[in-house]
Amino acid sequence: MHIDIYDEVGIGGGASGVAGGLIHPYSPKAKLLWRGAECWKECNKLLNIAEGAATTRKSEIVDKDLDHELGEVIVWRRGILRPATTMKNVDILNENAQNCLGSCNIETIDQDGAKNLVPDICVPFNSAIFMPQAVNIHPQRYLQALFVACENLVLDLTALGYEGNKISLHKKSVNSLVELAGEYDAAIICLGAKSDMLPDLSGRLPLRPCRGVVAHLQLSEDIRDEYGTQSPSILSDAWLAAQGTRNMVMGSTWEWRSRDYSSNVSAEEASKALEELLPKAAGVFPSIKNWKFTRARAGLRAMPPLTPLGSIPLLGSVDDAVNGNHICKYWVFTGLGSRGLLYHGWLGKLMAEAVISCNEDVLPPELTSWRKIQR
Structure with a gap:
């Protein structure tokens, strides 16, 4: 089997590589997504494969698009916290916490429970859900590690005597x-x-094309109170994907009918995105105001009917x-x-x-x- 991949922007260079990387099998209302169980199972398999490929690379073929060192963190497994922001949210989250996957369960907690996870969290209606098995990934590292895993598989098959298999990346359209x-x-x-x-x-x-802008934030150097090493990412009207203790991605905007495919974001577009996202994020995590904006990136989603x-x-x-x-x-x-x-x-x-x-x-x-x- 010979497989050629044609990708003009390289592995993880499109909208998927820009995403915040919060992964769980539920809809915004915490209901299980269509085929959520099957998707969650296969997703976890590939996360494990990607992590293995990033730490035990066998291939001598180095993808020129890699923007990082293999072995860096790909997956943060510390769950996702979703505070209720309206009374309607309270009822929906409590109801759906009763019907969840065992492999990604939902725990209903109050404000005290939420503060045990994220000390600076604000829970307006004293109700939140916590998904302890949900994960946050670095999308570009993950997608690039999957390509490495495919290269490794070809080498493994060749070593077993199954010659003739090949996978190649062509950075062209x-x-x-x-x-x-x-x-x-x-x-x-x-x-x-x-x-x-x-x-x-x-x-x-x-x-239905829809452009989304995400903002990368960093904790100011003069602030010592880092984000907890075990504190979950936060899902609300604006989400906060924690990547370590001093780096965070905030998103996302929704610009329907856009035809702007570029991942680059102008200063004006970035400013508008921050004006929209920061108040929403600060409503549940006030300390986000102490974080410094470093850059913005964008991607065009392909939304189905x-x-x-x-x-x-x-x-x-x-x-x-x-x-x-x-x-x-x-x-x-x-x-x-x-x-x-x-x-x-x-x-x-x-x-x-x-x-x-x-x-x-x-x-x-x-x-x-x-x-x-x-x-």
């Missing part, structure tokens, strides 16, 4: 699927919000759009929205099975129902 005609047995389009920019798919995917089951990603064969037949050669994998870091493991597993078997029927019908939705 593909302007049309016609460029790939005759070269591959299958092509999977996973371009996120850029998927419908391919002329072959233009106007065919019901995606809303359905009775929630926002379901878009997967399936698109041969009819590309060449008018159904030979299962061209596939689309997009619309993961703001939950790509949770969905990708399980959906990737399904996608691989469908591609290898040339059988779209292995995909749950919810994933292909987008064809019935008009843009």
Whole structure:
């Protein structure tokens, strides 16, 4: 099996690499997401694989896009705290705490319990939930470590006598699927919000683009009270992803219908994002005002259509759009929205099975129902 990855911005250079990295299998109202159990299980498997690859690298091929030293922290396993900010939140959080996954349970706590976890937390309605198994990851390090894990797998298979396997990264774009005609047995389009920019798919995917800005914060040098080494990240109207004791990511804004794909953020856009996010974050963690803004980054989410089951990603064969037949050669994998870091493991597993078997029927019908939705 030979796999070529074409990515003009490199591994983790898009919206997924910009994300805050808070991962749990629940919706904003704490209800279990569609297929949340399956996604959470596969997500944890890949987190373990990425951590292993980052500390025991075997490959001599060094990805030029790595912006860090392998072995740095990829996953912070200290849970996520969500204070209730309205009376309606109190009822919803308490109700859904009764129906949660054993592998990622929800604990209902009061203000005293929350302060034991984050001393400076503010719990306006004396009610919060704590998800002790939820995690916070560094998305770019994680995605790059997964690529390293794939390289390592090729080396392991070769050592066992299974020669001929290969994986390569090409840092360039593909302007049309016609460029790939005759070269591959299958092509999977996973371009996120850029998927419908391919002329072959233009106007065919019901995606809703949404730009999000996140702010990177650092504790001022003159302040000694660091964020607790075991204190959880905070999920509220604005989330705070703790990365160590003196670094934090705050997010995120939602600019619907944006077509700005750049991760760069102008001074004006950064200022507007801070004006929007800081008051929300300070409402539950007042000490955030002592943290210093260092930079802002942005990404364009590929939001799927809303359905009775929630926002379901878009997967399936698109041969009819590309060449008018159904030979299962061209596939689309997009619309993961703001939950790509949770969905990708399980959906990737399904996608691989469908591609290898040339059988779209292995995909749950919810994933292909987008064809019935008009843009």
